[in-house]
Amino acid sequence: MKFxxxxxxxxxxxxxxxxxxxxxxxxxxxxxxSGIGQLVIADYDIVESNNLNRQYYFTDQVGMKKTxxxxxxxxxxxxxxxxxxxxxxxxxxxxxxxxxxxxxxxxAFDSSVMKEMIAETVLxxxxxxxxxxxxxxxxxxxxxxxxxxxxxxxxxxxxxxESETGDDLPSMAPRVGIVAxxxxxxxxxxxxxxxxxxxxx
Amino acid sequence: MKIILNNRPEEFGMDEMTVSEMLNIKRFTYRMRIVRxxxxxxxxxxxxxxxxxxxxDVQMLYLMSGG
Numbered sequence: 167m168k169f170x171x172x173x174x175x176x177x178x179x180x181x182x183x184x185x186x187x188x189x190x191x192x193x194x195x196x197x198x199x200s201g202i203g204q205l206v207i208a209d210y211d212i213v214e215s216n217n218l219n220r221q222y223y224f225t226d227q228v229g230m231k232k233t234x235x236x237x238x239x240x241x242x243x244x245x246x247x248x249x250x251x252x253x254x255x256x257x258x259x260x261x262x263x264x265x266x267x268x269x270x271x272x273x274a275f276d277s278s279v280m281k282e283m284i285a286e287t288v289l290x291x292x293x294x295x296x297x298x299x300x301x302x303x304x305x306x307x308x309x310x311x312x313x314x315x316x317x318x319x320x321x322x323x324x325x326x327x328e329s330e331t332g333d334d335l336p337s338m339a340p341r342v343g344i345v346a347x348x349x350x351x352x353x354x355x356x357x358x359x360x361x362x363x364x365x366x367x
Numbered sequence: 368m369k370i371i372l373n374n375r376p377e378e379f380g381m382d383e384m385t386v387s388e389m390l391n392i393k394r395f396t397y398r399m400r401i402v403r404x405x406x407x408x409x410x411x412x413x414x415x416x417x418x419x420x421x422x423x424d425v426q427m428l429y430l431m432s433g434g
Contacts (some may be wrong), residue, residue, distance in 0.1 A: 273372040274434055278399035280428035282411075285401050289408045304433040317426050318406055330397070342434065346392035 170331030172354075175361045177246070180204040181353055182268035184256055184284050186232040187211070189300045190274030192346035193353075194236060198244040200354055205240065206268055208252040210235050220339040234267055236252035256261070261287045272349050273299045276337070278330070283306040285321075294320060298333060298352045303345040304335040312344055314352060321357075324348040376433040382421070387416040387427070397429040 181202055183190045187207035208234045213223045216235055227235040233251035240249050252264050261284060267270050271288055281299065288297045295346050301313070302325035311326035324345050331337050368379050372393075377391065384426050386402055386409055402409040403426040419425060 185434065187434050190422070252385065276432060276434040278397075278430045278432040280400040280431075285430065286408065286410055289401070289403075290410070299428070299430065301428070301430050301432055302433065304431075315428075317428060318403070321401075321428075323428050325431075325433075327429055327431070329433065330431035337433045 172358065175274070176201045176354065176357055177203040179269045179350045180206060181359050182206045182271040184206070184261075184265070184271060184276035184327040185209055185273050185276070185280070186221075186236045187217065187274065187276050188220040188342035189303075189341075189349065190272070190342050191236050191239075192220075193241055193272055193274060193350045194240060195222050196347050197238045197352035197353060198247045200350070204248040204250060204251070204352075206250045206265060207233055207236060208254055208256050208264055209236075210253055210255040212231070215275060220337055220342045226297075251269045253295055256284060258283060258287045262291050268295070270296045270298065270353050271334045273297060273354065274346070274349070276331070289321070296322065296356050298321045298324050299323045300345045300350045302351055303341045304329040304331040304337050306338055306340060309344070310340075312341065312348065314348055322349075324352065368419075370419060370422065371424045372427070373427060379416070383418050386417045386419060389419055390414070395429075398429055401428050401430065402426070424431040 180246050185195050186207055211232045213222050213227045213232055213235050215228050223235050231253050233253045237249045246365045258267055272283050405424050
């Protein structure tokens with residue numbers, strides 16, 4: 167299938183991205199380049215200089231809200247993508263309202279506590295809505311350990327499921343970028359399956 | 368009892384166990400996780416009272432910091 171056909175199909179979908187750090191910013195850029203119709207992005211953080219080792223921001227954006235900076239970058243990549251930003255800390259209470267219209271949700275937090283919180287909330291609220299989790303990506307090397315695991319039909323986990331970020335194991339651009347793009351790749355795969363399904367019915 | 372744990376058959380000495388007991392027996396160390404039994408999400412506050420029985424399909428995934 168030609169890229170334009172794929173892009174036209176992806177334009178009819180909305181993807182939620184929970185967190186605009188290393189995973190969220192890189193995943194959003196990949197989805198914008200691919201032609202996703204709408205991105206719903208939530209984060210309450212500000213771009214700091216130590217984020218630039220892996221997050222899709224630039225030196226002149228230090229001090230900006232991540233949601234505003236990412237929206238700016240996404241429009242520079244693809245002005246056709248609609249970007250709906252929420253400068254808010256996600257909680258069990260506000261997640262259902264913010265991501266209700268999304269066809270898929272990408273978990274893109276740094277903290278494991280937040281990862282568990284959104285996974286429990288999404289799986290509890292919408293058992294059939296696909297959620298793409300990132301788990302295990304700290305450090306460098308070990309490219310072949312990074313993998314995708316599908317659980318049931320709606321939970322996909324990307325990462326090595328063992329490398330936790332710590333004082334001596336930082337998150338770095340290559341492995342975070344790989345996992346963020348694996349998440350974007352999983353989103354596109356799920357949405358393109360819907361096209362196959364529509365074309366065959 | 369025999370269960371399926373993360374797609375692999377596993378055998379345990381008792382007839383049934385709670386989710387908390389299984390976590391102890393298996394020495395699962397990561398603190399943040401998602402547990403599903405036969406596709407149903409088991410929330411953290413239900414670990415002590417949710418019982419795993421023979422034949423159950425248990426899925427567990429760890430959520431570790433980094434992103």
